[in-house]
Amino acid sequence: MTKKRKRLFRTLEILGPVLFFCLPFFLEEVDRGPYILDLLSMVGLYALLSLSLNVILGHAGMFHMGHAAFFAMGAYTTANLNLTYGWSIMATLPVAALTSGLMALVVAWPVIHLRGDYLLIVTIGIVEIVKIALTNDIFGLTGGPNGLISIARPSIFGFGITRPQHFFYLIWVMVGLTMILFYWLENSRFGRALKYIKEDTVAAEGMGINTTAYKLMAFIIGAAWAGMAGTIFASKMRTISPESFSFGESVTMFTIVILGGSGNQKGVILGSFLVMGLPELFRNFEDMRLLAFGAALVAMMIFRPQGLCPPKPSRYRLPSPYDSKYPGGGHC
Amino acid sequence: MAHLVEQLIYGLTVGSIYALIALGYTMVYGVMKLINFAHGELFTLGAYFGFVFLVTLNWGGFFGPAIAIGLTVILVSGLVAMAGHLLERVAYRPLRHSDRLAAVVSALGASIFLQNVIMVVWGSRYRAFNASLLPTVVWQVGGQNIPLIRLFVFLVAVAVMLGLYLFINRTRLGLAIRAAAIDQGAAKLMGVDVSRVIAVVFIIGPALGGLAGLLVGIYYGQINFNMGQIYGLKAFTAAVIGGIGNIPGAMIGGLVLGLLETLGDAYISGAWKDAIAFVALILILVFRPTGILRERVAEKL
Amino acid sequence: MLILTLSSVTKTFGGLVAVAGVSLAAERGQIVGLIGPNGAGKTTVFNLITGSVKPDDGHIFFAGHALTGLRPHRIVSLGIARTFQTIRLFPKLTVLDNVLSGCHCRLSSGVVASLLRLPSQRQEEKLVLKRAMEELEFVGLAEAWTSQAGSLAYGDQRRLEIARALAAEPKLLMLDEPAGGMNEQETHNLMKLIGRIKDRDITVMLIEHDMGFVMQVCQKIMVMENGSLIAQGTPLEVQSDPRVVEAYLGQDED
Numbered sequence: 001m002t003k004k005r006k007r008l009f010r011t012l013e014i015l016g017p018v019l020f021f022c023l024p025f026f027l028e029e030v031d032r033g034p035y036i037l038d039l040l041s042m043v044g045l046y047a048l049l050s051l052s053l054n055v056i057l058g059h060a061g062m063f064h065m066g067h068a069a070f071f072a073m074g075a076y077t078t079a080n081l082n083l084t085y086g087w088s089i090m091a092t093l094p095v096a097a098l099t100s101g102l103m104a105l106v107v108a109w110p111v112i113h114l115r116g117d118y119l120l121i122v123t124i125g126i127v128e129i130v131k132i133a134l135t136n137d138i139f140g141l142t143g144g145p146n147g148l149i150s151i152a153r154p155s156i157f158g159f160g161i162t163r164p165q166h167f168f169y170l171i172w173v174m175v176g177l178t179m180i181l182f183y184w185l186e187n188s189r190f191g192r193a194l195k196y197i198k199e200d201t202v203a204a205e206g207m208g209i210n211t212t213a214y215k216l217m218a219f220i221i222g223a224a225w226a227g228m229a230g231t232i233f234a235s236k237m238r239t240i241s242p243e244s245f246s247f248g249e250s251v252t253m254f255t256i257v258i259l260g261g262s263g264n265q266k267g268v269i270l271g272s273f274l275v276m277g278l279p280e281l282f283r284n285f286e287d288m289r290l291l292a293f294g295a296a297l298v299a300m301m302i303f304r305p306q307g308l309c310p311p312k313p314s315r316y317r318l319p320s321p322y323d324s325k326y327p328g329g330g331h332c
Numbered sequence: 333m334a335h336l337v338e339q340l341i342y343g344l345t346v347g348s349i350y351a352l353i354a355l356g357y358t359m360v361y362g363v364m365k366l367i368n369f370a371h372g373e374l375f376t377l378g379a380y381f382g383f384v385f386l387v388t389l390n391w392g393g394f395f396g397p398a399i400a401i402g403l404t405v406i407l408v409s410g411l412v413a414m415a416g417h418l419l420e421r422v423a424y425r426p427l428r429h430s431d432r433l434a435a436v437v438s439a440l441g442a443s444i445f446l447q448n449v450i451m452v453v454w455g456s457r458y459r460a461f462n463a464s465l466l467p468t469v470v471w472q473v474g475g476q477n478i479p480l481i482r483l484f485v486f487l488v489a490v491a492v493m494l495g496l497y498l499f500i501n502r503t504r505l506g507l508a509i510r511a512a513a514i515d516q517g518a519a520k521l522m523g524v525d526v527s528r529v530i531a532v533v534f535i536i537g538p539a540l541g542g543l544a545g546l547l548v549g550i551y552y553g554q555i556n557f558n559m560g561q562i563y564g565l566k567a568f569t570a571a572v573i574g575g576i577g578n579i580p581g582a583m584i585g586g587l588v589l590g591l592l593e594t595l596g597d598a599y600i601s602g603a604w605k606d607a608i609a610f611v612a613l614i615l616i617l618v619f620r621p622t623g624i625l626r627e628r629v630a631e632k633l
Numbered sequence: 634m635l636i637l638t639l640s641s642v643t644k645t646f647g648g649l650v651a652v653a654g655v656s657l658a659a660e661r662g663q664i665v666g667l668i669g670p671n672g673a674g675k676t677t678v679f680n681l682i683t684g685s686v687k688p689d690d691g692h693i694f695f696a697g698h699a700l701t702g703l704r705p706h707r708i709v710s711l712g713i714a715r716t717f718q719t720i721r722l723f724p725k726l727t728v729l730d731n732v733l734s735g736c737h738c739r740l741s742s743g744v745v746a747s748l749l750r751l752p753s754q755r756q757e758e759k760l761v762l763k764r765a766m767e768e769l770e771f772v773g774l775a776e777a778w779t780s781q782a783g784s785l786a787y788g789d790q791r792r793l794e795i796a797r798a799l800a801a802e803p804k805l806l807m808l809d810e811p812a813g814g815m816n817e818q819e820t821h822n823l824m825k826l827i828g829r830i831k832d833r834d835i836t837v838m839l840i841e842h843d844m845g846f847v848m849q850v851c852q853k854i855m856v857m858e859n860g861s862l863i864a865q866g867t868p869l870e871v872q873s874d875p876r877v878v879e880a881y882l883g884q885d886e887d
Contacts, residue, residue: 297441
């Protein structure tokens with residue numbers, strides 16, 4: 001890439017998100033503005049979910065298809081705390097992260113050592129069990145097939161989040177923060193360990209990495225984030241029911257990560273727009289949406305198995321004196 | 333406990349359907365070490381093909397029930413076998429030499445694709461089979477009710493499985509399949525045409541799965557575009573129970589799961605019936621991944 | 634001073650006895666060779682020591698610790714690092730990333746520190762990059778730090794594997810056929826490298842088929858056949874041992 005084009009990309013990279021964050025101001029005047037904002041919020045929510053799945057599937061390479069279970073855990077935690085104990089939504093956020101993380105610990109512990117395709121099928125089983133549990137009103141906490149209704153809206157420092165643009169900002173700020181934190185995580189001892197595990201688990205263990213513990217931690221972090229997404233989802237929809245957390249939702253998240261480029265955050269964001277946003281443009285083809293996902297997954301594996309934006313090799317800034325002795329590295 | 337025998341027969345009926353589907357998973361896994369996620373959808377396809385012949389075209393009215401069912405069984409098996417062959421061609425063959433997990437994702441994609449094709453073609457609501465196809469005879473044996481239809485489904489499934497068992501154990505092609513399942517590389521060296529084995533497996537497996545779909549349609553009287561998901565997952569569980577890759581194991585695993593489920597349904601809780609299979613799946617994978625028959629599954633270090 | 638002791642260690646796979654009651658010991662600071670015909674159980678002994686295979690019977694001690702039953706990553710952090718018979722780098726990752734994997738067990742930053750990029754974590758990252766580059770310079774691969782590991786020449790991949798193992802700061806380095814597939818020049822350089830590793834007070838244990846290499850590099854040689862230790866001693870002693878000549882050297886000539 002030439003220097004000029006590189007600069008152009010850098011500018012776009014900064015300008016793009018800035019313009020994106022200004023969108024609500026323009027959209028307020030438009031006819032279908034609230035609808036578009038709502039749609040973008042949904043894209044953001046799925047971006048959040050997929051970023052969290054990316055830690056498990058993209059970075060650690062574990063074929064986890066049950067992310068909807070953790071999403072559900074967060075949503076139902078928030079709904080219960082809010083409806084029964086009157087907690088404010090934002091106060092339930094850390095609790096939702098905690099319960100979902102805890103659930104991941106309990107659920108993943110026994111199955112974490114399973115090989116790729118077995119793990120996939122077990123996690124599908126877990127989602128199904130969770131859905132059955134939700135439908136059967138387990139412990140009287142889930143409201144059965146009808147779910148829970150009239151969950152409160154969130155408020156931050158007394159400012160009520162009610163309008164579509166409020167949710168737009170709430171969700172996309174969370175996406176931005178998540179991207180920063182997960183970027184740091186990716187480029188750290190922890191992130192490297194996951195990368196080694198994804199490449200070759202046996203070799204990673206042989207190099208002194210506690211593979212079980214790291215896989216488990218990746219699961220817990222991903223689940224905790226999905227739980228927080230559940231909190232936002234519950235308060236945005238105000239009604240939650242088992243249908244919102246079906247196998248199909250897991251498939252959607254899985255598709256986003258694989259299609260975008262497992263392990264690459266920008267790829268995941270792109271995937272969220274493609275998978276959640278694009279079908280909305282063709283409303284008449286609603287039925288074709290999942291059909292297209294399926295075909296895309298097959299085609300992707302055959303023609304571009306690494307995804308649209310595959311992760312780039314990691315770059316480091318060497319400390320002196322090595323930086324001047326061995327140039328050729330980049331910034332970190 | 334009064335209706336224990338009824339429950340057992342019901343369990344065996346459902347179990348024989350699971351077993352038929354499980355055979356497809358286990359044969360493909362045995363030879364290719366791939367979970368064919370789209371197998372459940374081939375099963376659904378069988379149900380809908382049966383729907384076309386028996387309901388849309390009303391063959392029962394033309395030919396009478398016996399001939400209609402016979403013809404449908406043959407045609408459905410053949411058509412689904414063709415679909416399975418096509419699936420292997422398009423979604424799996426190009427990936428035979430790439431990363432195993434790429435094949436898994438492709439299988440998953442094919443599954444989602446097929447399920448939605450079925451939905452687009454036949455719609456998302458339940459479709460009903462005509463109830464009058466088989467006479468609703470119920471025998472009374474020692475105070476227990478034994479409906480004809482249950483015996484019919486069970487006997488058809490058992491007959492087909494017996495045929496498969498003989499094919500696998502008594503023919504050269506069957507021997508080739510067994511050899512390829514044990515060690516593909518060695519089988520190739522010994523002159524087994526592995527590509528042909530894979531093609532055959534992708535014809536037999538889907539044919540059995542499609543037949544199972546048809547039987548479910550006839551037995552329960554209604555079908556739905558996403559029924560393959562749950563049946564597929566349960567049949568896979570059956571295959572794992574019997575030791576994946578093990579053909580007699582899949583048959584036994586199916587029957588065991590069918591019995592477990594009906595007994596759980598009758599004596600524990602109906603609402604949690606579907607969870608029994610998934611809990612069994614997880615427990616077996618965690619504690620006894622080689623299945624109850626202890627088939628040795630080669631694990632690469 | 635003994636650094637590693639195996640006492641009557643046995644391992645069977647199915648019905649096959651891979652290692653039958655082997656007892657052996659390695660002296661600190663020595664270069665020890667483990668030789669024997671194919672299938673003698675040498676690599677299994679390596680796998681037993683590094684914990685990727687669990688013994689059926691017997692005990693393994695290393696620098697005052699019982700290794701039996703420990704998982705591989707624990708054994709690495711106690712100070713045993715290894716290379717593999719067939720190169721087992723992370724081929725898609727960079728050379729530097731590969732060496733950093735060896736450093737992992739000497740670092741302490743946890744998830745929270747990484748997620749929040751705490752100052753302590755940043756400090757540690759700086760140090761670890763230094764450490765990794767030191768090892769790359771030690772084996773002579775520092776120039777290639779940004780290359781993809783899988784794209785390196787075969788001999789370089791072997792050296793990278795050694796750098797990765799050294800980054801774990803081992804007291805005992807185990808090399809499984811380090812000269813396998815190397816040309817004469819590369820083998821010669823490898824000998825010098827192993828000598829320099831010894832100078833760092835690291836005990837080296839290696840499996841090798843190249844007899845010239847073993848006799849020249851090792852101070853002590855152990856010979857295995859059919860899962861048992863049949864002889865041990867200095868290169869000269871081993872070479873003149875009739876059992877060894879019969880079991881191994883004789884067989885090699887046909």
